[in-house]
Amino acid sequence: MDVKKLHEVIFEADTPMGKLFDVILLIAILLSVGLVMLKSVPEIGLKFATSLRIAEYVFTALFTIEYVLRVICVKKKMKYIFSFYGIVDLLSILPTFLELLLPGVGSMRVIRIFRLLRVLRVLKLVGFLKEAGVLRTALWASRRKILVFMGTVMVLVTIMGTMVYLVEDSAAGFTSIPRSIYWAIVTVTTVGYGDIAPVTVLGQTLASIIMLIGYAIIAVPTGIIGAEIMKATNTNTQACSNCNYDTHEDGAGYCNRCGEVL
Incomplete structure (x- = not known):
């Protein structure tokens, strides 16, 4: 799959493949946030500690792959990395890697804070809804x-x-x-x-x-x-491959923000 096709799948929710990708990612985000909530319950966290940790590694691997693919398929990589959703993507996978790199310190306050950052994944749900984009555009x-x-x-x-x-x-x-x-x-x-x-x-x-x-x-x-x-x-919701702006009029041939061909 070439970069342009990959960008279409990951960033454009109007295409069939884009919709499928968003649905799968939506389910993964909901499950991962549910996992964070379950781990905060002492009885469940202790009884199913191994299963929850394995599930956590699976979700971290999935979100890491997604993050890398997003960086690969955008033209202005640094702009995405330091964008709001780019930072949310990074913070959603950072806690697990920190625990792997710093074994034995999972009970430290700073690590517990990083664990709670996984809840930020739920912020990405807003990006999957066209209505959210409409509201954002209207407010701006x-x-x-x-x-x-x-x-x-x-x-x-x-x-x-x-x-x-x-x-x-x-x-x-x-x-x-x-x-x-x-x-x-x-x-x-x-x-x-x-x-x-x-x-x-x-x-x-x-x-x-x-x-x-x-x-x-x-x-x-x-x-x-x-x-x-x-x-x-x-x-x-067709996203521009140059600046990632995703709110264009139906039938638009060029990006409203940077003028790139859509």
Whole structure:
């Protein structure tokens, strides 16, 4: 199998072989994460120690082969190695190799920490879902609007928190402007811890206004992101062999990011 075909199988979930590869890898990841969970149960970890260790070596070998193949079939190898998923791939196989290289120190705290890093394999599940890619694209496309919206909200809670501080007595818990802003944030997000609350009529009126604004605030980012999701649904998961960007419009002939032929 040539490198181009290998890249198609490993990185492109729209092809039959790519779908099969993702399903197999998905099952392996779920089983390996389940293995980590089972080993954390003292009774199971002691009773089936040998079987669990053998299974761990099998999964480590499988993920090591997958990691090496991914490095081989990408053009910019260092970019993949230091990418988010490249680091996740490496961290998912590193603990077992560390235990093999450092026998007898499996009970050390640092080794236990490295063991728990295997749970990071579950982060790779997000990459297998087209819907996850659509959501990621929608969030990135709406980032400026969301930032402006969040800035507006911060200004709002600062003003409302300051106003409540001016009208409420410190005995009610509004001892400073920062604490009053904290109350405004808790109120506008409809969390409502109840640790501090206004007691005056004017303070309660301001609280009612903030509560109503809070419900409206929830709807705004939903509409912004929803509109971007509608745009992002008309894409496929064909990955660029040059930069690994995997969100292109259906029928696209060139990569949206680097211009490479798809």
